[in-house]
Amino acid sequence: MNSDNMATRTASHSERRGAHLPPVVVYDNVRKLYGEFVAIDGVSVQVNKGEVMCLIGPSGSGKSTLLRCTNALETVDGGRVLFDGVPLPTDETNARKVRRRMGMVFQNFELFPHKSALDNVAIGPLTVLGISETEARARAMKLLEKVGLADKAGNFPSGLSGGQQQRVAIARALAMEPEVMLFDEPTSALDPETIGEVLNVMKRLAEEGMTMMVVTHEMAFARRVANWVVVFDHGKVVEQGPPGQIFENPTAERTRDFLGHLGWNG
Amino acid sequence: MNLDWTIVWQHRWDLAQGAGLTVLLTVLTMLAAVPAGMVLALMRLSRSRILSTASLWFVEFFRNLPLILVVYWAFYVMPVFLHIEFSAFTTGLIALCLNVSAYNAETFRAGINSIRKGQMEAAIAVGMSRWQAMKQIIIPQAWRRVLPVLASTWVSLFKDTSLVSVIAVGELAHVALQIRSSSFRVLEMLTAMAVIYWLMGYPQAKLADWVHKRFEVKE
Numbered sequence: 001m002n003s004d005n006m007a008t009r010t011a012s013h014s015e016r017r018g019a020h021l022p023p024v025v026v027y028d029n030v031r032k033l034y035g036e037f038v039a040i041d042g043v044s045v046q047v048n049k050g051e052v053m054c055l056i057g058p059s060g061s062g063k064s065t066l067l068r069c070t071n072a073l074e075t076v077d078g079g080r081v082l083f084d085g086v087p088l089p090t091d092e093t094n095a096r097k098v099r100r101r102m103g104m105v106f107q108n109f110e111l112f113p114h115k116s117a118l119d120n121v122a123i124g125p126l127t128v129l130g131i132s133e134t135e136a137r138a139r140a141m142k143l144l145e146k147v148g149l150a151d152k153a154g155n156f157p158s159g160l161s162g163g164q165q166q167r168v169a170i171a172r173a174l175a176m177e178p179e180v181m182l183f184d185e186p187t188s189a190l191d192p193e194t195i196g197e198v199l200n201v202m203k204r205l206a207e208e209g210m211t212m213m214v215v216t217h218e219m220a221f222a223r224r225v226a227n228w229v230v231v232f233d234h235g236k237v238v239e240q241g242p243p244g245q246i247f248e249n250p251t252a253e254r255t256r257d258f259l260g261h262l263g264w265n266g
Numbered sequence: 267m268n269l270d271w272t273i274v275w276q277h278r279w280d281l282a283q284g285a286g287l288t289v290l291l292t293v294l295t296m297l298a299a300v301p302a303g304m305v306l307a308l309m310r311l312s313r314s315r316i317l318s319t320a321s322l323w324f325v326e327f328f329r330n331l332p333l334i335l336v337v338y339w340a341f342y343v344m345p346v347f348l349h350i351e352f353s354a355f356t357t358g359l360i361a362l363c364l365n366v367s368a369y370n371a372e373t374f375r376a377g378i379n380s381i382r383k384g385q386m387e388a389a390i391a392v393g394m395s396r397w398q399a400m401k402q403i404i405i406p407q408a409w410r411r412v413l414p415v416l417a418s419t420w421v422s423l424f425k426d427t428s429l430v431s432v433i434a435v436g437e438l439a440h441v442a443l444q445i446r447s448s449s450f451r452v453l454e455m456l457t458a459m460a461v462i463y464w465l466m467g468y469p470q471a472k473l474a475d476w477v478h479k480r481f482e483v484k485e
Contacts (some may be wrong), residue, residue: 073387092395100393110388114406124392127402169388176392 303370
């Protein structure tokens with residue numbers, strides 16, 4: 001291995017992507033309670049610009065909840081979430097303005113079943129941004145092309161496979177031209193053979209420089225696409241770092257344990 | 267027993283007029299009670315305590331009173347206490363609307379609640395307000411789900427309009443019962459009344475069945 005190669009390797013390990021830019025999202029000692037249950041217990045993490053952050057960990061460890069606190073679908077009970085340097089507003093009107101700048105993709109797609117694929121994508125800009133119908137549809141068509149579903153534009157969700165539905169859902173989120181994309185277990189409800197098509201779309205998005213937070217159980221994706229991996233357990237961050245470190249050289253016992261249970265041995 | 271069926275034929279135009287009024291009452295009641303039910307349902311589901319409670323009280327009040335009592339009340343009590351007096355037809359219409367609005371409110375509420383929570387979240391996540399999400403995403407889906415129930419309500423309402431005959435609204439039941447008492451042709455008139463109601467009601471019930479099938483929710 002020549003020295004050049006060594007240098008880049010060291011750089012990629014030590015310097016986190018987007019470290020020189022102001023972070024997009026910052027979680028500052030965030031706590032979230034459901035009654036007595038502590039869903040998130042003092043989490044401090046930051047998401048840099050252009051970074052793909054994967055949140056991994058056992059079910060119920062607080063990953064999805066943290067994601068839902070990011071666009072104020074859930075309110076935090078302690079600490080702060082900052083988006084673009086500003087704490088999330090607590091009133092509906094201002095929260096809505098922030099949500100427009102974030103895209104979210106759900107585990108169960110949540111496409112609107114009474115609208116065609118094209119209208120699913122167009123409805124956001126049409127309703128929220130108040131752009132013309134022609135413009136919204138043109139934008140929607142471009143995005144469907146981007147996720148490889150231009151030929152399905154007229155289909156209703158019930159006429160699409162799970163993978164296709166999730167790609168439409170990604171297009172729907174992109175239609176608002178978000179600054180960060182939140183993926184909540186985007187492939188967990190999919191048949192194995194359609195997972196790949198969704199992950200490929202996400203990978204391409206990552207390559208275009210989109211800032212992404214991905215809650216996932218797809219370790220291969222986290223390893224290959226993420227720039228930063230955060231391991232959750234019982235509402236706390238157990239460990240975080242570049243995928244190379246997390247998957248090959250985890251420092252926390254709990255990370256080793258979790259990855260071991262997945263049949264992943266580095 | 268000697269039966270004289272000509273009495274029915276003799277009064278065919280009165281009966282036709284009565285039947286027309288029955289249909290008119292049904293249509294007008296539904297025209298008012300669908301939007302009213304929707305408004306009540308949205309009030310009930312709104313975040314405002316006041317609106318929600320007001321809707322709850324309205325619905326529970328009129329849903330749990332016998333319709334015939336509401337009809338009598340509107341006719342005899344409302345003018346005395348509220349100093350509002352309408353024609354018998356309008357009074358009957360109001361009583362029917364109060365009752366059916368309460369039922370429709372519950373139907374819409376159930377329909378809206380039957381839509382997965384994730385749909386509202388998905389709409390909110392693209393930046394819609396709760397009201398925009400309701401209008402664009404939730405209500406259009408709920409509407410499809412409640413159509414069969416509304417069709418059933420329609421069929422019930424069609425028959426229940428006969429109750430306003432007690433305040434002398436000249437709909438089918440009232441006309442038939444009037445002829446009965448003036449001609450003493452009880453058996454003939456009651457039979458004729460049953461046949462007319464059934465002949466008019468049956469196609470509506472079939473239509474309701476068709477709506478049930480046609481709008482069955484497939485996901």
